[in-house]
Amino acid sequence: EVQLVESGGGLVQPGWSLRLSCTASGFTLDDYAMHWVRQVPGRGLEWVSSISWNSGSVAYADSVKGRFTISRDNARNSLYLRMNSLAAEDTALYYCAKDIARSSWRYFDHWGLGTLVTVSS
Amino acid sequence: ESVLTQSPGTLSLFPGERATLSCRASQNIRNNYLAWYQQKPGQAPRLLIYGASNRATGISDRFSGSGSGTDFTLTISRLEPEDFAVYYCQQYGSAPPITFGQGTRLEIE
Numbered sequence: 001e002v003q004l005v006e007s008g009g010g011l012v013q014p015g016w017s018l019r020l021s022c023t024a025s026g027f028t029l030d031d032y033a034m035h036w037v038r039q040v041p042g043r044g045l046e047w048v049s050s051i052s053w054n055s056g057s058v059a060y061a062d063s064v065k066g067r068f069t070i071s072r073d074n075a076r077n078s079l080y081l082r083m084n085s086l087a088a089e090d091t092a093l094y095y096c097a098k099d100i101a102r103s104s105w106r107y108f109d110h111w112g113l114g115t116l117v118t119v120s121s
Numbered sequence: 122e123s124v125l126t127q128s129p130g131t132l133s134l135f136p137g138e139r140a141t142l143s144c145r146a147s148q149n150i151r152n153n154y155l156a157w158y159q160q161k162p163g164q165a166p167r168l169l170i171y172g173a174s175n176r177a178t179g180i181s182d183r184f185s186g187s188g189s190g191t192d193f194t195l196t197i198s199r200l201e202p203e204d205f206a207v208y209y210c211q212q213y214g215s216a217p218p219i220t221f222g223q224g225t226r227l228e229i230e
Contacts (some may be wrong), residue, residue: 035219044223045158045166045209045211045221045224046208047218047221050216059216061217079138095165095166104216105213106171106213107154107171107175107211111165111166113164113165114165
C-alpha cells in the first residue's frame with residue numbers, strides 16, 4: 001500500500017525557515033516524480049514545487065521561487081522542502097504527492113495527509 | 122500559464138440526481154491533460170479522472186469525465202451521500218506550472 005507521511009510543520013515567525021519531510025513507503029520512490037502542493041485551510045489547492053525521479057529537473061511556483069528548495073533522497077525514501085524567508089501567506093497545509101510519471105509533471109495518484117505550517121508573530 | 126475556472130462555485134443537489142461540473146481553461150490544454158480530484162473535509166484530495174476521461178483505479182463508473190481543448194466536464198450520475206464534497210480540476214498539459222481550478226463545492230440540497 002502506497003503511503004506518504006509528511007512531517008516538519010509547525011508555528012514559526014515571519015522570516016524564519018523550516019524544512020518539511022515526506023517519507024514514502026509501498027512503492028519505489030525513484031520510479032516517480034514527486035510534488036508539494038499546499039492548501040490554506042478552507043481554500044483551494046496550490047501547486048508549490050516538483051522534482052523528477054533523479055532530481056535532474058525541478059520546478060517552482062512563482063510565489064515560492066527563490067525561497068523554497070525541493071530535494072529528495074531516494075535511498076532514504078524521502079522528499080524534502082526547505083522553506084526560507086517564510087511569510088504569513090505561506091501559512092497552509094502542505095501535501096506531498098506522488099506523480100504517475102518519472103520525469104515529467106503529470107497528475108497525482110497518491111497524497112499524504114499533509115503537515116500544517118503556520119507563519120505568525 | 123493556463124488558468125482554470127470552475128463553475129458553479131457551489132452546486133446544491135439531492136441524492137440520486139445528476140451533477141455536472143465544469144472546468145474551463147484560459148488556453149488549450151495539450152493532449153487533454155486534465156485531471157479531476159475529490160476532496161472531503163479533513164482528507165487529502167483523491168484522484169478521480171485523468172486524461173480528461175479516464176477513471177482512476179477504484180473509482181465508481183458513476184463518475185465520468187469529458188471534454189477537450191478548453192472545456193471539460195465532470196459528471197456524477199445518481200449522486201450518493203458520499204459524493205458530496207469539493208471537486209478540483211488540474212491541468213498538466215503546460216506544466217510547469219501545474220494549475221488547479223478554484224474548486225466546486227457539491228452540497229446536499
